[in-house]
Amino acid sequence: MNFLLLLLLIALPLIALACDIKATLKFNPKVKNGFARFKFFNETYGPVYEYREGENNLPQKFQMKGTFCNMKPTILETYEEDPRMPNITKPFKTTQAFLEGFGDMEYQIGDMNTPYVSSKIGVFCGFGDCGRG
Numbered sequence: 298m299n300f301l302l303l304l305l306l307i308a309l310p311l312i313a314l315a316c317d318i319k320a321t322l323k324f325n326p327k328v329k330n331g332f333a334r335f336k337f338f339n340e341t342y343g344p345v346y347e348y349r350e351g352e353n354n355l356p357q358k359f360q361m362k363g364t365f366c367n368m369k370p371t372i373l374e375t376y377e378e379d380p381r382m383p384n385i386t387k388p389f390k391t392t393q394a395f396l397e398g399f400g401d402m403e404y405q406i407g408d409m410n411t412p413y414v415s416s417k418i419g420v421f422c423g424f425g426d427c428g429r430g
């Protein structure tokens with residue numbers, strides 16, 4: 298077998314079993330007051346973003362990086378009350394997907410505070426909301 302081909306066959310799965318994704322979270326102008334939070338594939342939570350109805354809610358940028366990113370889903374949750382309060386246990390709405398790869402991804406909070414994937418480039422996505430992009 299061709300050595301380069303062999304090398305490629307060994308390297309490809311390794312490349313695919315990692316992720317480095319530049320993500321942006323945007324807020325639709327029609328959002329109601331609420332809170333959004335990511336639960337990453339490594340089962341840790343990202344920061345809580347509060348957004349307000351009728352205000353210019355600025356896009357939030359962050360990075361998701363790691364290995365074996367698609368062993369667990371990456372989940373974007375919305376809440377009507379601050380999830381940092383101990384009595385808030387269940388998200389209002391969620392979107393989840395199993396992600397892998399190197400690229401860019403855009404999430405949005407849309408009408409009725411429904412989260413969704415609005416675009417992705419270079420990101421492999423399976424079993425979930427993989428977006429309209």
Ligand SMILES: *[C@@H]1O[C@H](CO)[C@@H](O)[C@H](O)[C@H]1NC(C)=O
Pocket residue numbers: 337338339340341360361362363
């Ligand atoms: C989990 O993944 C997120 C996104 O890549 C990262 O910001 C965070 O630091 C990670 N947490 C741990 C404990 O590795």
Ligand SMILES: *[C@@H]1O[C@H](CO)[C@@H](O)[C@H](O)[C@H]1NC(C)=O
Pocket residue numbers: 378382384385
């Ligand atoms: C949670 O606790 C806060 C502060 O005590 C209260 O204002 C809120 O109504 C509670 N929410 C729920 C869903 O119980």
